[in-house]
Amino acid sequence: MSGKTITRAQLGEAVYQEVGLSRNESADLLETVLNEISGALSRGESVKISSFGSFSIRNKGQRVGRNPKTGEEVPILPRKVLVFRPSQVLKSRINQRKTAGAG
Numbered sequence: 001m002s003g004k005t006i007t008r009a010q011l012g013e014a015v016y017q018e019v020g021l022s023r024n025e026s027a028d029l030l031e032t033v034l035n036e037i038s039g040a041l042s043r044g045e046s047v048k049i050s051s052f053g054s055f056s057i058r059n060k061g062q063r064v065g066r067n068p069k070t071g072e073e074v075p076i077l078p079r080k081v082l083v084f085r086p087s088q089v090l091k092s093r094i095n096q097r098k099t100a101g102a103g
Helices: 008-019 023-042 090-102
Strands: 048-050 052-060 065-067 073-076 081-084
Touching: 008 023, 023 048, 023 052, 081 090
Parallel strands: none
Antiparallel strands: 048 052, 052 081, 065 073
16 A cells, blocks of 8 residues: 545545636535534435445444453444545556556
């Protein structure tokens, strides 16, 4: 892994380069898309992006965990977690990059 992280600013710049909107319009468009996704998820809806993947919320029940330092049992409260499932297209694309660079 290269360890490189793409930031929100870089995504906005990519939209600017590809779409031809102004930098401010590109940043606003990105913010709108991200707000729509996070809003849908916070309402408990799933978000599916064709050829990319789907985001959903999963409820995890209460369980007993263990403190790794002390070995003491600790209750882990119920919570919601964000789950991302990549599409087959994305999985294939990722695996092509791995094999192409491995030779």
